[in-house]
Amino acid sequence: MCGIAGLALKPGAHVGIDTLRMLDKALAHRGPDGSGMYVNERVAFVHRRLAVVDVATGDQPLYGASSTLIANGEIYNNPELRKSLSHANFSTLSDCEPPLFLNREGTDIVLKLRGMFAIALDDSERGVVFLFRDPFGIKPLYVGHSASGLAFASEPQALIAAKLSPATVDPQRLVELLHLQFCTGTTTVFPTISRLPPGSTVRLRDGVVESSTIHDPIELGDSPGNEEAALQRLDAVLAESVELHQRSDVPFGMFLSGGIDSATILAVMARINEQKVQAFTAGFDHPSVADEREAAENCARAVGARHERVEVNERMVWRYLPAIVSAMDDPVADPAIIPTWFLAKLARSSVKVVLSGEGGDELFAGYGRYRGAARPWPFVRPMRKNSPFASLGVLRNENDQWRTGIDRIRSRVSGTKLTRAQREDIAEWLPNDLLLKLDRCLMTHGVEGRTPFLDREVGRFAFSLPDRLRARRGVGKYLLRRWLERHMPAARPFAPKQGFDVPIGAWIEARSAKLGDLVARAPIVEQLAKPGTVRELFSHAGEKSAGVACWRLLFLAVWHGRYALGRPADGDVFDFLAEQRR
Numbered sequence: 001m002c003g004i005a006g007l008a009l010k011p012g013a014h015v016g017i018d019t020l021r022m023l024d025k026a027l028a029h030r031g032p033d034g035s036g037m038y039v040n041e042r043v044a045f046v047h048r049r050l051a052v053v054d055v056a057t058g059d060q061p062l063y064g065a066s067s068t069l070i071a072n073g074e075i076y077n078n079p080e081l082r083k084s085l086s087h088a089n090f091s092t093l094s095d096c097e098p099p100l101f102l103n104r105e106g107t108d109i110v111l112k113l114r115g116m117f118a119i120a121l122d123d124s125e126r127g128v129v130f131l132f133r134d135p136f137g138i139k140p141l142y143v144g145h146s147a148s149g150l151a152f153a154s155e156p157q158a159l160i161a162a163k164l165s166p167a168t169v170d171p172q173r174l175v176e177l178l179h180l181q182f183c184t185g186t187t188t189v190f191p192t193i194s195r196l197p198p199g200s201t202v203r204l205r206d207g208v209v210e211s212s213t214i215h216d217p218i219e220l221g222d223s224p225g226n227e228e229a230a231l232q233r234l235d236a237v238l239a240e241s242v243e244l245h246q247r248s249d250v251p252f253g254m255f256l257s258g259g260i261d262s263a264t265i266l267a268v269m270a271r272i273n274e275q276k277v278q279a280f281t282a283g284f285d286h287p288s289v290a291d292e293r294e295a296a297e298n299c300a301r302a303v304g305a306r307h308e309r310v311e312v313n314e315r316m317v318w319r320y321l322p323a324i325v326s327a328m329d330d331p332v333a334d335p336a337i338i339p340t341w342f343l344a345k346l347a348r349s350s351v352k353v354v355l356s357g358e359g360g361d362e363l364f365a366g367y368g369r370y371r372g373a374a375r376p377w378p379f380v381r382p383m384r385k386n387s388p389f390a391s392l393g394v395l396r397n398e399n400d401q402w403r404t405g406i407d408r409i410r411s412r413v414s415g416t417k418l419t420r421a422q423r424e425d426i427a428e429w430l431p432n433d434l435l436l437k438l439d440r441c442l443m444t445h446g447v448e449g450r451t452p453f454l455d456r457e458v459g460r461f462a463f464s465l466p467d468r469l470r471a472r473r474g475v476g477k478y479l480l481r482r483w484l485e486r487h488m489p490a491a492r493p494f495a496p497k498q499g500f501d502v503p504i505g506a507w508i509e510a511r512s513a514k515l516g517d518l519v520a521r522a523p524i525v526e527q528l529a530k531p532g533t534v535r536e537l538f539s540h541a542g543e544k545s546a547g548v549a550c551w552r553l554l555f556l557a558v559w560h561g562r563y564a565l566g567r568p569a570d571g572d573v574f575d576f577l578a579e580q581r582r
Helices: 017-026 078-084 098-104 156-161 171-180 227-245 260-272 293-303 314-326 337-347 360-364 368-373 401-410 417-443 456-462 478-487 504-510 512-520 523-528 531-538 544-563 573-579
Strands: 002-009 034-039 043-049 067-075 115-123 128-133 142-146 149-153 193-195 200-205 208-214 252-255 278-284 306-312 353-355 448-450
Touching: 002 017, 002 067, 002 115, 002 156, 017 034, 017 043, 017 156, 034 067, 043 067, 043 115, 067 098, 078 098, 098 115, 142 156, 149 156, 149 208, 156 193, 171 401, 171 523, 171 544, 227 260, 227 456, 227 478, 252 260, 252 337, 260 293, 260 360, 260 478, 278 293, 278 337, 293 306, 306 337, 314 337, 314 504, 314 544, 314 573, 337 417, 360 417, 360 456, 360 478, 368 417, 401 417, 417 448, 504 512, 504 544, 512 523, 512 531, 512 544, 512 573, 523 531, 523 544, 531 544, 544 573
Parallel strands: 252 278, 252 353, 278 306, 353 448
Antiparallel strands: 002 043, 002 149, 034 043, 067 115, 115 128, 128 200, 142 149, 142 193, 200 208
């Protein structure tokens, strides 16, 4: 796991060393273990390293006979690829070295690699530059056009810091953020910076795109037949994926909630490891939400895992919220960024890699919204039909343009109603909210996050299942629950579960008068909302819908202050917001 940046240069273009140093500095948190640069007439590469595999000799860039590579990610099938490339003269043990040789064979490496990755590769023999991104979009990659050519980086803030892209923001994209809590599609809130789509292979010549291909993350496999056969096959694919995701030369652990997905990861890790699993759990000090620490402790105790817990309270949130929001340069107003940030801070003291349960709901149909979308007409409930701002009268513009991105992807997915709902989330919600959140919150602390559910073979198996093994009798993740019932009954997989909620509305309510006034006076909130209604809204922050809306306005005010106005993330949230008016 690392940070990468650079430019694919136009003929005759040059890039100054100061620009490369600014890229390096902006991505230093992603790679505290080292840095490297490479420049020729076609490219300028910058790499920041978080050393996880081949700690001694895996520094990047990596060099082949006719190509040079920088990568952010992990290639889990590295040993298998090395065996298949018997002719290759490897010079390191790095998991990112095989792509150098796969590219020489003319292979689209996205189809060959099993892992998470964003890769830039200079092919001197063909005179082209390639950019690759993994099919689920686990690892980020952003591009922007500059006078010198096509610039790219693991985070948009690096392109802005190096003055390769302006910090101008699109207010309409921020409106979409308020309604959805994330932004859809490839264009970011910065109009000149785009996300490279998940599964991309982009070929660049002379600093411009020559061709591009996008690979679907889901490959359909053969149906496993009956339920028992499906359970046996599920056991095999989970064990294989978790084993691959544990390949590391540094200590690793896992994030454990009280839910199905992380309990599944824990059960497999405990079975295949001789040493005790290191687990980390976050809980809250407020009675308005379910505290998952006890359920997580029961699971940890059942397998003898070492279990560390952190309690997130109101004081911690207000103290660190500017820093937490600063991690989300591509903004995601998901309140789960709060516990994720604190968990990463805790984990960094003892491990460098954590496994996490992201993707379990999307692959195995866990969300209730999927079952609502799969209902027969007229009982069907379309996903994301409503916004927390509906009927509040808070925003200046109350039209439905914020739905454009979701409607666009909805028109492209296919399959049964259940499958279409899942694919919609895999295309948008997963890469542009959940995985983006995981990447930024962990990398700001120099921790690598791995997601065993988001594996090619797990995905192929999950989408080979008939609907009845994904959702049955009002219960999502049916087959996963059956597997867990057999392998970790302590998780109580069929017991009623409450969602992982953050008591942000209750915390805001306790400071509503002060926060309401500060948020209402924030420049971006004044531009998009009616200040009087914002203050009134904050007085009702304890109500569920109002609390969600208050949180998103608060997030927006802090994010805009940090990235559009350039305020440093110093002090607590009250000082940070007050500083915007001075």
